[in-house]
Amino acid sequence: MSEKMSFTFQDIIWCNLKRKPLRSFCLIFLVAALAFVLFGSSLITRSLIKGTDGLAKRLGADLLIVPRGYAQTAEGILLRGSPSAFYMEPEWLEKISGVEGVTAVSPHLFIASLNSDCCSVPIQLIGFDQDTDFIVAPWIKTSVPGILKDNEIVVGGAVAGRVGDTLQFFGRGYSIAAKMEYTGSGFDASVFMNMDAARIAARDCASKMGADAPPEKSISSIMALIDDSSTPIGVAGRINSAFGYVKSGIAVVPAQNIISSVSVSLRMLTGSFGALSAVLWIASFSILALLFSAMLNERRQEFGILRSVGISRKKLIAMVLWESGLISCIGSVVGIFLSALLLMPFRIYIREIFNMPYMMPGFGQLCAIACISVLLSVAAALLASLLSSVKIGNADAYRVIREGGL
Amino acid sequence: MKHRIISGAGAVVAGLLLSLGPQFLFKLCEPMADGRWMNCHWTGQAEIGVGLLIVLLGGASIFFSDNKVRLGLSIAIFLSGILALLFPTVLIGGCGMETMPCRSTAFPALTVISVLTIAVFAANTVYLYRARNS
Numbered sequence: 001m002s003e004k005m006s007f008t009f010q011d012i013i014w015c016n017l018k019r020k021p022l023r024s025f026c027l028i029f030l031v032a033a034l035a036f037v038l039f040g041s042s043l044i045t046r047s048l049i050k051g052t053d054g055l056a057k058r059l060g061a062d063l064l065i066v067p068r069g070y071a072q073t074a075e076g077i078l079l080r081g082s083p084s085a086f087y088m089e090p091e092w093l094e095k096i097s098g099v100e101g102v103t104a105v106s107p108h109l110f111i112a113s114l115n116s117d118c119c120s121v122p123i124q125l126i127g128f129d130q131d132t133d134f135i136v137a138p139w140i141k142t143s144v145p146g147i148l149k150d151n152e153i154v155v156g157g158a159v160a161g162r163v164g165d166t167l168q169f170f171g172r173g174y175s176i177a178a179k180m181e182y183t184g185s186g187f188d189a190s191v192f193m194n195m196d197a198a199r200i201a202a203r204d205c206a207s208k209m210g211a212d213a214p215p216e217k218s219i220s221s222i223m224a225l226i227d228d229s230s231t232p233i234g235v236a237g238r239i240n241s242a243f244g245y246v247k248s249g250i251a252v253v254p255a256q257n258i259i260s261s262v263s264v265s266l267r268m269l270t271g272s273f274g275a276l277s278a279v280l281w282i283a284s285f286s287i288l289a290l291l292f293s294a295m296l297n298e299r300r301q302e303f304g305i306l307r308s309v310g311i312s313r314k315k316l317i318a319m320v321l322w323e324s325g326l327i328s329c330i331g332s333v334v335g336i337f338l339s340a341l342l343l344m345p346f347r348i349y350i351r352e353i354f355n356m357p358y359m360m361p362g363f364g365q366l367c368a369i370a371c372i373s374v375l376l377s378v379a380a381a382l383l384a385s386l387l388s389s390v391k392i393g394n395a396d397a398y399r400v401i402r403e404g405g406l
Numbered sequence: 407m408k409h410r411i412i413s414g415a416g417a418v419v420a421g422l423l424l425s426l427g428p429q430f431l432f433k434l435c436e437p438m439a440d441g442r443w444m445n446c447h448w449t450g451q452a453e454i455g456v457g458l459l460i461v462l463l464g465g466a467s468i469f470f471s472d473n474k475v476r477l478g479l480s481i482a483i484f485l486s487g488i489l490a491l492l493f494p495t496v497l498i499g500g501c502g503m504e505t506m507p508c509r510s511t512a513f514p515a516l517t518v519i520s521v522l523t524i525a526v527f528a529a530n531t532v533y534l535y536r537a538r539n540s
Contacts, residue, residue, distance in 0.1 A: 123503065
């Protein structure tokens, strides 16, 4: 008798779930699938947004000037770190700095490595001028002791190695002097060195590949800053009219064009993921409502007996809601765990699939996304079971037992 | 009986994926131009060993019906899962660049399989321990 007295409300709920394991498994699976998609799509969207924001901040220049025909290649270096090499004459540095509205210019020299001792894939080597640089220095995580020597490099956030380690390029050893912050852009997989070292590396590269050495003092691109009274498109127009659009042999790319091309893709992806989540939520809600209705209908006699032994309507509704709440909590935790387990280790692969800057949110944001996904999944299950549970609560106990219907 | 077959077969599948996956499914990096192997190759070799150990332990847990033996095998699979996770992440590691095939696909796949093995066999161990006590 005393054992029967200790049989609590929670025990009934737990026993109901254990009594029909297949039914409970199906309900948990459905909520888990919903939570998996909600968390996964939110995490991917957030990572793409953060990556694009990181790129916007990372670019740090208003205009990018490259040899004509290489604008897409330069975008590939900035967005994906796709290794490339191209050259333009160094005189353009002076010419561009003389254009009205341009306040600062800094050259870069791109070299695609064959491989390094860490990897069998080419890496983008970038030479930068430390005297005029406004791109690389703000993103260096650890301070560089003075000026970079010819055998010193700064590595992107995704390149392995710690400060003091040595990496080999074209048979020469370079010591890592500093590491950059992770930005989600192509520069994460790049290695930076001073201009003199980059020119030596370019010659080494040419001799290894059996190609002609690049022209002396040549550069690959110019990053330009403009004053507050000018617009990037306006200054780009001035450069084109001053030197000739086609005749000059250069292409002027406003940085906002690179960002906006990414932003368009981002908007499309965000919209698709949002629509997918909404459709899945509605579909899950409908299926759960049907399942709960069928499940509760099947248990009509059990509820009739519970009512007849004195359990109140309110208590009966609470019991059904607790059952669906427990199912949805277990399901959403499982779904989010599996989604995180899949998406977090595969972040580099996902970035390669989308071909866009991709940066995982921090721990706080991850927790927030997980909480919102749990709330939405639990809400779907609770709302789906609410209608049927109210129906049960309102039914007359005698009629339910006698007729066997709600 | 059903539980025994499901958990044992699960371990066999996980072990096969851990040992054969890096060789055939999610490929590791090719050797360098000078013929030297990179770190990820040795991680793959270590995974062959630990994966086959999990296959044997999983197979044994199908055939042994004694609860205490199965509990011991479940703990062994759980610990082997931790070892399988530590090879690519801590003990040996992989290539330097995140974009290398080992870091972008093979290691994430090994991480997912290892974590699932650890989680499932931690739960299985608790289940068998409770069943033994009850």
